[in-house]
Amino acid sequence: MTIASYAALIGVWLAAIISPGPDLFQIIRIGAKSRAAGVACALGIMLGNTLWVVASLLGLSALIRAVPEVLGVLQLVGGAYLIYMGAQSVRAGLASRRSTPSHTIRGPEMSSQKAFGLGFTTNLSNPKAVLFFGAVFAQFVRPDMGWEWMAIIAVTMVVIGIIWFVLFALLVRAIAAPLERYGHIIDIVAGAIFIALGMWMVVEGFQSLIG
Numbered sequence: 001m002t003i004a005s006y007a008a009l010i011g012v013w014l015a016a017i018i019s020p021g022p023d024l025f026q027i028i029r030i031g032a033k034s035r036a037a038g039v040a041c042a043l044g045i046m047l048g049n050t051l052w053v054v055a056s057l058l059g060l061s062a063l064i065r066a067v068p069e070v071l072g073v074l075q076l077v078g079g080a081y082l083i084y085m086g087a088q089s090v091r092a093g094l095a096s097r098r099s100t101p102s103h104t105i106r107g108p109e110m111s112s113q114k115a116f117g118l119g120f121t122t123n124l125s126n127p128k129a130v131l132f133f134g135a136v137f138a139q140f141v142r143p144d145m146g147w148e149w150m151a152i153i154a155v156t157m158v159v160i161g162i163i164w165f166v167l168f169a170l171l172v173r174a175i176a177a178p179l180e181r182y183g184h185i186i187d188i189v190a191g192a193i194f195i196a197l198g199m200w201m202v203v204e205g206f207q208s209l210i211g
Helices: 003-018 022-031 035-066 069-099 112-124 127-139 147-174 176-181 183-210
Strands: none
Touching: 003 127, 003 147, 022 035, 022 112, 022 127, 022 147, 022 183, 035 112, 035 127, 035 147, 069 112, 069 127, 069 183, 127 183
């Protein structure tokens, strides 16, 4: 790998994690209620990303290039989980709206352990992560690149990801007042987005497997 291709990969990685998606929506949902839970969610997301990075460097990207059906299976599984998670989020938002006065809408504070787990599973089912590591990342990974470059890439991506997601979680908490007031709306909107993305992933997965 050259310095130019390394810089290009880091640039693409930054664009991927900064752009809106299920990971950021999940941090907004959880971080609006608790700073500790928001940071835990961010760290869970980065554990998921770390697994994607390591798996891709060890051969997942090459496997997907050789057997495209693997990507279809990942899309089906991830899409199904996103639909489930979206339905749970919508249900929680509707329940919160019915049971709490509109001027003090705030759901129960989530434990850091549960927030970490939600962040982790959200990232593993994130269509952006599936497509990034299954397609885009594969363009930069070569079998002959050497362990030194693999280590540099992995450490750089993980450190950048931790810094970004934790800072984002802290920023969400800094503007928590309006987010808490409309927490039920955030739950419902985020849930609807999860369901829509999940349905898209399931359709793409089926098309990939039967096409």
